[in-house]
Amino acid sequence: MQLNVTFRQMDSSDFLKDYAKEKVERVNKYLDRAGEANVVFSLERHLHHADITIHSGRFVLRSHEKSEDMYASIDKVIDKLER
Secondary structure (H helix, E strand, C coil): CCEEEEEEEECCCCHHHHHHHHHHHHHHHCCCCCCCEEEEEECCCCCEEEEEEEEEEEEEHHHEEEEEEEHHHHHHHHHHCCC
């Protein structure tokens, strides 16, 4: 699966990229063929936003979460996608 990570209004972090890749791979096991995943991290005042879009064949999975911690936002958005 190809993973594209974008940072908006914040500095890029290899730790966040690796964490997101690990979590997206967890969702990948439920999909027949996942071609591309787009992850967008952004910071708005004190809230950390995580948007994930996964293209799997003709299906598109999309979810968005926000919290006061970026890692918590990633965990919440992955939980939504798994449901």
